[in-house]
Amino acid sequence: MTLLQATDISVSDGATRLLDPVSLRLEPGEPLIILGETGSGKSLLAQAIMGTLPDSLDAAGQVSIGTRHLRAGADRAAFRRLWGREIAVLPQEPWLSLDPLMRAGAQVADAHRLVRGLPRAEARQQASADLAAFGLGGAAMASYPHELSGGMAQRVAIAAARAGGAPIVIADEPTKGLDAARRDDVAALLLGELGQGGGLMVITHDLALARMIGGRLIVLREGAVVETGMTADVFANPKAAYTRDLIAADPEHWPARETAASVGQTVLRAQGLTLSRRGQVLIEGLDLTLQRGRILGVTGPSGCGKSSLGDALLGLLPPDAGQVIRAPELAPTACQKLYQDPVAAFARKRSLGQSLADVARLHRASAGQIETLLARLRLDPALLVRRPDAVSGGELQRLALLRAMLARPRFLFADEPTSRLDPITQRDVIMMLAGFAREEGLSIALVSHDAALIAKVADDMQQFAQPRPDTAGLRDSGKTMVA
């Protein structure tokens, strides 16, 4: 029995077609994955199927759920009646979708009482049983969302979404902003949902998640279906060129890098470094050496002090104890940084060309250096007349790298420079970064939550554990994950 069938779903904004007609079926026990990068139309497809598209967009096509047949883009009230009972939607970033003023248990119990119509006491019992099934004990029942860790909040949100007993679960970007370990937990949780013969639809750009979930796969790009098939088959033998590129761009498939010279000249050294933010000790007694031409991979869960380490190495955050020793020949501007969000790292109202020219003038860069670097980073000089918010994230991150290189740095702290980029762009940026380390002898500290990426690129590793698990830590990790 097919749980959900969508026929020729298309979405358009006035005369502009945003999503070409797509048909799909959701079978019990077989997950369906919609894979695509930002702007591929995958969220539009899901919204059209759930009936949650914004009013300004038009949808066409037919959705059949059980015995009901609904027209996408119309029948809004009919769709609404299905929410919670037939379709459960797991929200993006669930810790933001919980009521901050309500205890976790009560939120799940409310869903049982109001959606399924259970009496109050029974709803409460059922909620407690649901949370226990997710490994959350009585303490979590009585906790407010801010007292829960990100992973716990996610389980509560799933329990609340599932309380109505809907057989179909749609998860929209369930791993957005999560690190690798947490991502595996989410995959296991979602697969656990299938045990009851339900249907699972996952919308994601995360190849690792897609591989773990398995089932069937639809690859979308620019509003059109690129490839469909069984997930395992597509990963083993991608047919479309785009899918091949996408899979090859997964860090796990990157070619191994030739190892750097075993010992390089020391650029920066940290001795007995102890750092804290807002009274919480993040790093204690850390010794670290950054060498010429080598890449140090920094990994660890959110909120463990990776960015603080960078600030301390760059001289922006005074350490509580210990010291950072710079090689004596280092110029004051020899340590540079790449930011997670490159848009925020450029002057908002200045053209990129002006910003770069300012840096070139300050550092007396030779006349053609910007052009040389543009060519090397495969950037179109026409981009320079634009403002930072008018170029793509991948281009802007390369421009940020160009800007840093104009200062002739010896050390570069790259703080999750590719976490907001799609896999293909991510590979390009990381490879260029690695190229600068090899060819210019730049020392790089590369922060990433992607262990596979670090394993492929880094010469040395620095792994951090979760800071001491007091309440402040839990609260903090929740916040940084959202960022």
Place this chain on the structure above:
Amino acid sequence: MTTFANSLPLNMPLGRAMGAMVLALVAGFALLGPVLVPGDPFAQSLMKSLAGPDAGAPFGYDHLGRSLWHRLAHALRLSPAIALAAVATAGAAGLILGTLAAARGGWVERLLVILADALMALPGLLLVLIVLAIMPGTALGFWAGLSLVLWVEFFRLTRAATRATLTSPAVQASRLLGFRAAYVFRTHLWPEIAPLMLTAAAFGTATTIMGIAALGFVSVGMRAPTPELGLMMVELLPYWREAPMALLTPVLATFTLLLGLTLLAGGQKQ
């Protein structure tokens, strides 16, 4: 100055353009009116008391037979001039102190914030009256008193915008690249502050003109026979039945001026 020009919106929203046009009309009248029709705002001719318009006085005459055209043009130079001077002083002081407070932090910031809050607690017009009593010369007193009241607004705006901008990655990147404070101000802070300042300056000018008129109306501001908007209104108020147009002239002029400034300040957020 190029940064200033760049930060102004090139395609002004409709409201803003209309406000600028209204203000240009008022300024044109104030500056060119007495040139087109020569005359003296102080010359009395009791024979023409409350008389209608003629060639020498296109807006007619007041109760003392003085040309309303010339008195109005004079009044429309005086109040805006005081207001603009006060706003310029207050804007400069607020900008410098606000940037200083946000950049320095610590006790400098705390002290300035306490001072600003203390001034906010006093009614503005009362403060102006106190300064008027101390300072010699009414125009000078108005300028000093109004500047003292107005800078707080600019200070608060600048401090808030600067504080947010200074903690941004963009400023951190500029500092790491070796840029000095002057560059950070020019490329990061000023483009953020300038549009706020323009709006606050237009509102501030409107408030100031209103304040001068209000004090004139209750006869504690400018002294007769100086032509001033509020003073003209209160002088002509007893004759509203005989010469309603004479009373309406300063009222309409004030209204037009304030409308222009408010439209300029409002506009649409880009």
